Structures are given as C-alpha cells and as structure tokens.
Amino acid sequence: MTHHVSETLVALGAAFLVCGLVARAGSRIGLPTIPLFMAAGIVFGPHTSGPVLVGNPADLELVARLGLVFLLFYLGLEFTLDDLTSGGRRLLTAATAYLVLNVGGGLVLGFSLGWGVSEAFVLAGIIGISSTAIVTKLLVENRRLGNPETKTILGIAVLEDVFLAFYLALLQPVLSKAAGPREAVLGIAVAFAFLMSLFLIARYGAKHVGKLLASADEEVVVVVFVGLAIITAGAAELVGVSDAIGAFMVGLILGATARASRLRDLTHPLRDAFGAIFFFHVGLTIVPGDVLAVAPQIVIAAAMTTVLATVAGVIAARLHSFSRVQAANIGFTVLTRGEFSLILATLAVGAGLDPRIGAFAAGYVLLLAVVGPIAASWPGFFSRLIPARLFARSPAPPPNVPALELDVGVGSLYKLGADLLQVRVNPGSALHGVHVAELRLPAGSTLGLLQRDGATSALKATTQLQTHDVLVLFTTPEQRHSAERRIRAVHRSGRLATWRGDTGR
Numbered sequence: 090m091t092h093h094v095s096e097t098l099v100a101l102g103a104a105f106l107v108c109g110l111v112a113r114a115g116s117r118i119g120l121p122t123i124p125l126f127m128a129a130g131i132v133f134g135p136h137t138s139g140p141v142l143v144g145n146p147a148d149l150e151l152v153a154r155l156g157l158v159f160l161l162f163y164l165g166l167e168f169t170l171d172d173l174t175s176g177g178r179r180l181l182t183a184a185t186a187y188l189v190l191n192v193g194g195g196l197v198l199g200f201s202l203g204w205g206v207s208e209a210f211v212l213a214g215i216i217g218i219s220s221t222a223i224v225t226k227l228l229v230e231n232r233r234l235g236n237p238e239t240k241t242i243l244g245i246a247v248l249e250d251v252f253l254a255f256y257l258a259l260l261q262p263v264l265s266k267a268a269g270p271r272e273a274v275l276g277i278a279v280a281f282a283f284l285m286s287l288f289l290i291a292r293y294g295a296k297h298v299g300k301l302l303a304s305a306d307e308e309v310v311v312v313v314f315v316g317l318a319i320i321t322a323g324a325a326e327l328v329g330v331s332d333a334i335g336a337f338m339v340g341l342i343l344g345a346t347a348r349a350s351r352l353r354d355l356t357h358p359l360r361d362a363f364g365a366i367f368f369f370h371v372g373l374t375i376v377p378g379d380v381l382a383v384a385p386q387i388v389i390a391a392a393m394t395t396v397l398a399t400v401a402g403v404i405a406a407r408l409h410s411f412s413r414v415q416a417a418n419i420g421f422t423v424l425t426r427g428e429f430s431l432i433l434a435t436l437a438v439g440a441g442l443d444p445r446i447g448a449f450a451a452g453y454v455l456l457l458a459v460v461g462p463i464a465a466s467w468p469g470f471f472s473r474l475i476p477a478r479l480f481a482r483s484p485a486p487p488p489n490v491p492a493l494e495l496d497v498g499v500g501s502l503y504k505l506g507a508d509l510l511q512v513r514v515n516p517g518s519a520l521h522g523v524h525v526a527e528l529r530l531p532a533g534s535t536l537g538l539l540q541r542d543g544a545t546s547a548l549k550a551t552t553q554l555q556t557h558d559v560l561v562l563f564t565t566p567e568q569r570h571s572a573e574r575r576i577r578a579v580h581r582s583g584r585l586a587t588w589r590g591d592t593g594r
Contacts, residue, residue, distance in 0.1 A: 101152060101366070103142040107133060108365040123226055123425075124459040126365050130372020131455075137377060145375035150322030151364060155319070157222050158336040163360045164225045165340020166353050167234055169295030183241060183405035186246035187423065190254075190397040192217030198390055204443045210260065211437040213448050216390055218253055219398075220332050220427025221246045223458065226364060227422050227465050228565045232583075235516025235556070238415040241405050242422050250334040253429060260433075280329045285322075287338040291345060303505075311355055313344060333422065347527040368458075371431065375455055379448035387452040394457065395464075398424040403479055413480045417472035418465065425461035426454045440444070510562040512576055514554050519583035520576075525560075526550035527584045530575055533568040537561035 112122045130269055131140040143149060162197060195216030199209030224246050252272045290298065301317070302310050316338025318336050343352055380387070402420025406412070411419075434450030437443075464471050514520045525548055536548040539557040548560055564572045580588035 097148045100143045100148055103133075104130075104149060104366055104369050106363065108369050108437055112365070120367070122230065123223055123462050124455075125370055126368035127372040127375075127455060127458050130369040131375050131377065133371075134373040134375070136373075136375065143373055146370060149370050149373070153367045153370035154322075154332065156363035156365070156370075157333055158318055158322045158363075159356065159360045160222045160225045160364045160367065161165060161322075161333045161336040162314075162340040163229075163353065163356045164221075165337040165342075166344040166356065167340075179408045180244040181243060181248070183401070183408050184245045186404045187401040188217065188249065188252055189243050190401050191394065192399050193221075194391075194393055197255045198393060202386060204445065208341075208437070208443050208446060211433060211442060211446060212449075214253075214256055214260065214433050215426070215430040215453065216394060218249050218256075218426070218429050218452075219246065219423040220425045220429065221250060221331075221337070222364070223425040223427045223461065223543075224422055226368075227425070227462055229360075230462075231466060232519050233418070233422075233517050233519055235518070236415075236418070238406070238409070238411055238419050239517075241409055241411075242419055245401075245405070245419075245423055247334070250331050250337070253331055253334075283325065283328045283330055284334070284338075285333070287342070291338065291342045295342050295345035298342050299348060302343070302346070302348050302352070307355065310348075310351070314352055314355070315359070317343070333429075371427065371454065371458075374431065375451040375519055376448065380455070383449045383452065386449055387456060390449075390453050391456045391460065394426075395424060395460065397556075399475065403475060407479070413475050413477060414469050414472045416480070416515065417475060419469035419546060420459060421464040421468055421471065424464065425457050427458065430454050466514065471575050480525035508564050510564060510569070510572060510576070512559045512560050512562070514556050514560075516556050518556070518580050519586075520554050520580050522555045523554050523584050524550070524578060525552045525554065528575060528579055530564070531564070531571040533565040534572050535563040537563050 107129050108126050111125045115125045116121055130143075131137060133140060133142050134146070135141055192213050195213035196209060198216065199212035200206075202209075202212070204212075224242065228239060228242065233239055298317075301313050304310055304313075304482070305566060317339050321339040322332035322335040325338075326332040343349065346352075362497045399417070399420040401423070402416045402418070405419050406416030430450050431454055434447045437449045512520075538561045540561075541545050541555065541557070548562075554560070562572065575586075
C-alpha cells in the first residue's frame with residue numbers, strides 16, 4: 090500500500106513538473122497550453138514508447154477531476170447570474186442554434202458511419218457538446234473575460250451543460266441498460282430539480298452562503314470554499330448532472346457575495362495547477378494506434394464540427410450585432426471537445442457498444458484540442474474565412490478586445506516639446522500582466538505615473554500592469570504615433586505582439 094502511494098506521488102509530481110516545463114517552453118513562442126498538456130500526457134503515458142511517468146491513468150483521475158472542478162468554479166466566480174441571463178431570448182436562440190447544428194450534425198454523421206443506432210446517438214453527444222473546461226481555459230488564457238461576446242460564449246456553454254444533463258438521462262437506457270422510459274424520465278426530473286435549486290440559491294440565497302466565508306483567516310476561507318466546490322460537484326454527479334456544472338453553479342453563488350474578488354485571487358493557483366493535470370490526464374487515456382485506425386472518420390467529424398461551430402458563431406454574432414471577428418471568436422472558442430466526449434465514449438464502450446467509439450472520441454478530442462485553441466488565439470486572422478457580407482459594413486472594433494482608452498494631450502506640454510499619453514487597462518486587455526519594460530516603447534518615450542486602486546505612484550520598468558490601471562506616459566511629438574501603435578499592439582496581442590504580426594496599425 091505504501092509503495093503504491095509513493096509511486097502515485099512521484100507520478101503526480103512528475104506530471105506537474107512536465108506540464109510546467111512544457112507550458113514555459115510553449116509560452117515563449119505563443120502556443121496555447123491546452124494541447125501542450127495533452128501532448129505531454131500522450132508522450133509520457135503508457136500507450137507510447139519511451140519514458141512512462143504514469144503507468145495507470147486511474148492513479149491521477151481524482152486529481153484530474155479536481156482540476157475540472159476548480160476550472161469551472163473559478164469561471165462561476167467571474168460572472169453573476171445576471172451576466173448569464175441578460176442575453177434573454179437572443180442567448181437562448183444562439184445556444185439552441187448551436188445545439189441543433191452540432192448535435193444534429195453528429196447524429197447524421199453517426200448514422201452515416203453505419204456503426205449502429207445506439208452508437209449514432211452516442212456520437213451525436215460526443216460531437217455536439219463542447220468542452221466547458223477548455224472553453225474556460227481559453228477565455229482565461231487569452232484574457233477575454235471582459236469581452237462583450239464572452240457572455241454569449243459562456244451562456245452557450247452553460248446551456249450546453251444543462252442540455253447535457255437531460256441528454257445523459259435520455260441515454261441511460263442505452264448506457265446503463267435502464268429499465269425503460271420511466272427511469273429516464275425520473276433521471277431528467279431529478280437533474281432538473283437539482284439545477285433549479287442551485288439557480289434559486291444563486292438568485293436569492295447567495296448572501297446566506299457567503300456567511301460561511303466570513304473569516305479574516307485565509308486558511309479557513311480556502312478550506313471552506315474548496316469543500317463547497319467539491320461537495321456540490323459530487324452531489325451534481327450523483328443526481329445525473331455534470332460535476333462541471335455543479336462546480337460552476339457554486340462558483341456563481343459565491344461570485345455574488347462581497348468576497349468574490351478575494352475568492353478569485355485564492356482560487357487562481359488551484360485552477361492553474363490542477364487544471365494542468367486535468368488536460369495531462371486526458372492525454373494519458375489516448376491510445377495512438379487505435380486512433381489511427383479511425384483517422385478518416387475523425388478528420389471528417391472535425392471538419393464538420395469546425396464548419397458548424399463557425400456557422401453557429403455567425404448566427405450568435407448577428408443576433409447580438411457583433412463583428413465578424415467576434416463571430417469567429419465565438420465559433421472557435423466553443424469548437425473544442427473534451428471531458429464529456431471522453432466520458433460518454435467510456436460509458437458507451439463499457440455498455441458493450443462498438444469499441445471504435447473510444448478511439449474515435451480520443452482522436453477527435455485531441456485534434457480539436459489542437460485546432461480549437463490555435464484558431465481561438467488568432468480569430469482576427471481566421472475570421473477572413475467568414476464572408477464579410479454577412480455582417481454590417483460599419484467599422485468593426487479592434488479584434489476581440491474592448492476599446493482602448495487612449496487620450497493625447499499637448500496643450501499644456503507644448504513648451505516642453507512633449508506629448509502625454511493616458512492609457513486605461515480595460516478588462517480583457519492583453520496589457521494585463523505585462524511588465525512596463527515589455528512595452529518596448531520607442532526612444533524618446535518616458536515613464537510617467539500609475540494610478541491603481543485610487544493611489545498614484547511612479548511607473549517603473551518592473552511594474553506589472555493590472556486590469557483597471559491607468560498609466561501616464563510622455564513622448565516626443567515625433568515618436569507619439571509609434572508609441573501609440575506599440576501600445577495598441579500589446580493591448581490586442583500581448584507581449585508577443587510583434588511575433589504575432591500585430592504592429593498596432
């Protein structure tokens with residue numbers, strides 16, 4: 090027993106270390122971390138030649154599920170119930186269009202493969218539902234939580250999870266050989282009652298739940314909110330609802346309390362560390378040889394999903410009067426598939442359905458886990474594939490980011506031969522997290538002042554910018570436009586703006 094525990098600890102530590110090193114290498118060239126974590130799981134897993142860090146993926150399963158819980162819990166903290174319901178009919182229409190297109194497309198593909206009727210309905214779920222965990226990670230990683238279209242993306246993801254609860258209940262006669270429709274209807278009723286209870290608590294009881302966190306001791310606060318997140322996720326799983334939506338809902342409840350900002354800060358390290366293990370664990374379960382056997386079906390499914398997700402993004406963007414780039418951002422962010430697809434495939438194979446479903450789901454998830462984050466990271470480039478005539482011809486805002494507030498003042502400074510630039514770091518701006526030295530302003534530009542949380546201090550090269558900061562810079566009139574362009578480029582594309590081809594024009 091002790092030997093098994095020590096092996097598991099070594100494997101877990103090695104997984105953390107590998108994920109950290111891979112993420113560090115990827116960040117230097119601007120690659121998203123999600124496919125890198127999954128690739129690391131494949132390379133160092135039991136199904137490939139070479140060093141094996143984790144021989145049995147089940148050893149990390151519990152830690153991986155905690156990663157899913159913390160990813161969705163953090164996402165819930167970022168938003169309020171009003172944020173997710175303010176879309177009203179437009180959001181419901183957008184989510185319905187997404188589900189009809191993708192689940193319907195998956196069902197058609199399932200029947201066309203000829204693997205069986207039960208298999209076709211399972212494939213519809215595998216293909217039709219996006220990965221809430223990866224969607225969450227992409228929004229955080231690309232600093233888009235403050236974007237206008239993010240509420241639409243999250244609304245679609247949440248409604249997908251609600252649909253998922255009902256879909257799983259409908260599939261129970263197939264997956265668990267249930268007695269019949271009566272058992273399926275009972276499962277739907279229980280899932281719906283549980284979700285409604287959480288919605289009512291989020292709406293009317295958040296302040297009472299928040300009293301559980303009324304402590305000045307951070308240790309106590311962390312222990313309590315971790316307990317709340319895990320127990321709610323577990324209860325959701327018990328009643329047939331995704332543990333992901335359970336964690337999201339308790340985050341939504343606590344996000345409506347006065348301590349939401351503090352909880353976000355405390356959750357950050359848990360989200361990042363355990364989230365990495367979740368995606369690493371997904372890679373551990375993929376068997377490359379089995380995946381190659383169904384590679385043509387995987388490529389067809391991925392291409393179909395890309396087209397249908399893009400169409401759904403265009404529909405959602407038109408409903409909300411968004412731009413073509415925002416349409417691409419919606420479609421590509423919800424393109425990825427993940428935890429639900431793999432879980433559903435595992436249940437299907439365990440129920441005696443066609444074993445090719447498992448390999449198909451693994452390869453399909455991996456392919457979209459690579460394509461999705463790359464496309465979502467550069468929607469401005471890939472949006473060119475969407476016909477511009479589908480959108481109004483009014484000038485579109487800068488790609489995927491809120492408007493940059495930048496004022497130029499020269500009146501009182503002309504005698505000094507200097508211009509003043511005032512920049513506000515809005516939510517969603519890639520300026521967040523950038524050190525001032527990384528702005529690499531042109532010669533002749535001088536650091537000025539920083540206003541943060543009502544206090545003003547001198548800007549330094551080592552100052553790390555944060556959302557809601559206001560910074561004042563001085564530059565010569567000749568270099569003013571160059572400084573503006575550089576700031577706009579970093580605002581849109583981060584510290585790697587030049588590498589990504591963004592010149593700020």
